[in-house]
Amino acid sequence: MIKTIIFDFGNVFINLDINGALQHVRDTFKIDTLSDEMTAFNSLYEQGLISTDEFLEFYTENFPKLSKEELVDVWSFMLKDFPEHRLRFLKQLKSTSKYKLILLSNTNELHITWIKKHIPFYSDFKNCFDAFYLSHEINLVKPNPNIYKFVLNQNTLTANECLFIDDNADNIDTAKSLGIKTWRIDIESEDVTNLFNVKTNLF
Structure with missing residues (x-):
């Protein structure tokens, strides 16, 4: 579960x-x-x-x-838009209180500064999470196993009760090796907002 x-x-x-x-x-x-x-x-x-x-x-x-x-x-050239329908999905998910929500991102200081400046609802986004981990703040990066162990330990989590969502194959493979359930998003055809439609078998 x-x-x-x-x-x-x-x-x-x-x-x-x-x-x-x-x-x-x-x-x-x-x-x-x-x-x-x-x-x-x-x-x-x-x-x-x-x-x-x-x-x-x-x-x-x-x-x-x-x-x-x-x-x-x-x-900062790689940073593009943040579609608001994804924020709405996240807020709705938060409102159900069914899951602990955690962000785990390889993000550096310049990128998060750009995001805060250009994404007006960044604070609303961050407030949806129970824990919010950026690589440059915790001195750990994916796909190193230590970053996943850090999150599990910090939040007293059981690996097989967690679902990790990422678009990077190496990041997904490391999470799987630790017993974490995963969804590797195909950015060409999938959207995080479809989580409960495309990944019903994980719940």
Whole structure:
């Protein structure tokens, strides 16, 4: 029996353009691929292990023709719209009090700052959750098993009584390996608001 639903943020509630963002990075930086050093810095930043200033300084040193403001725009390019029907679904789910609701997202400080500025109902969204975990605040990232164990332990949860919803295969696979029930959303054909129609077998 599912007692807790754990949601990802990107491509579950807010739409992302990850492929477009990668192409935008390559075009702006005039590179063919991200270097290992760039990938490592990005990961450290996502985990909150370096500050926003340190992150931006790394990029301004490597791409001195770009201002910090331009770098912030490049970094936030993947963030798109947040359809309000998903907020309405979440609010309705919250009102039933049937499930503990948790957000678990790989989200860095610059991205959450952009979201707070551009999504007017962000506070309403956050208030729907019983617990709200962003990777840069807890220094853990998916798909590392430790982030799931952290959520289970912090909330005294039983793995097989939890449903985890994410669009990323690696994140889903790790959750499954810990005994958590999962739904990998197909962003081309599925919407979180259809949860109780397409995943009736999980409840």
